Structures are given as C-alpha cells and as structure tokens.
Amino acid sequence: MADKRENEMKELLSVDYVRGLLGNNSGKISFGLLKKNLLLKLSSVGIKKEDGGGAGICMPNVGIIFAYNSNNPTQYIVYMYIRNIGDFAIRIPLTSNELTLGAQNNQGTSVVNGADTQICLYIDKDSLP
Numbered sequence: 001m002a003d004k005r006e007n008e009m010k011e012l013l014s015v016d017y018v019r020g021l022l023g024n025n026s027g028k029i030s031f032g033l034l035k036k037n038l039l040l041k042l043s044s045v046g047i048k049k050e051d052g053g054g055a056g057i058c059m060p061n062v063g064i065i066f067a068y069n070s071n072n073p074t075q076y077i078v079y080m081y082i083r084n085i086g087d088f089a090i091r092i093p094l095t096s097n098e099l100t101l102g103a104q105n106n107q108g109t110s111v112v113n114g115a116d117t118q119i120c121l122y123i124d125k126d127s128l129p
Helices: 031-042
Strands: 017-022 025-030 045-050 062-068 076-082 090-097 100-104 110-113 117-123
Touching: 017 031, 025 031, 076 100, 090 100
Parallel strands: none
Antiparallel strands: 017 025, 045 117, 062 076, 062 117, 076 090, 100 110
C-alpha cells in the first residue's frame, strides 16, 4: 500500500493498531498495549494536596512541595524531598518567607509550621517502567 499524505488520510474514531518507526524499521503496536504503556508512565507522576500537618504528603518517592498560609499567601515555603518508603524524607528548602519545616515521620508526614495547605508535585519511582 502506498503512503498517503496526512491531509488525505481518513480520521478514525478507534483503531486496532498504531504504526510506529524504530530507526529504518516500520512496525505496528496494538492500541491496547500502547494505552497500557502510556497510562503506566502517566501514573508515575501526580499532584497531592494536604493541610499544614502534611499527613502522607511525602509518600511518593521524590517531589516538590509548595506550602503556604491561605490567610496570608505571602507566608510560604517551597521545598523538595527524596524518600524511600519507610524512611524519613531528605527535605531541602528551596525558598521561604516566614514558614519553616517542622516534624516528620517515616510514614511520609511532613509538617510545615504556620502552613494550612501543602501541594506536592511528585514522581513515584516504583511505578516507572
């Protein structure tokens, strides 16, 4: 079958296979396998939100946390962490104004003194392929 130009191709609502290239080789991958691999990669990153007590905020393995006082957003701290399950997190403050890191435990809790909101952007290494 001769290749068609992109603008000559029919739009499909569903497919059985997707065509791919690896170097000079062309092949196909089932849509189910493609979807499974894509979802696996997407499930390894995410966003969590906790209060200032930070229960379980450091549960994924690595992330950046934005913590602040919602009544006075000029009070904040941004910190990153690295953690293995069952260990205390290595917490590294990046910038802050009036807020400080408080207690933590080996269950992933990370308290921020004076904060009422913590938002974590994380990567979970255990769900990476």
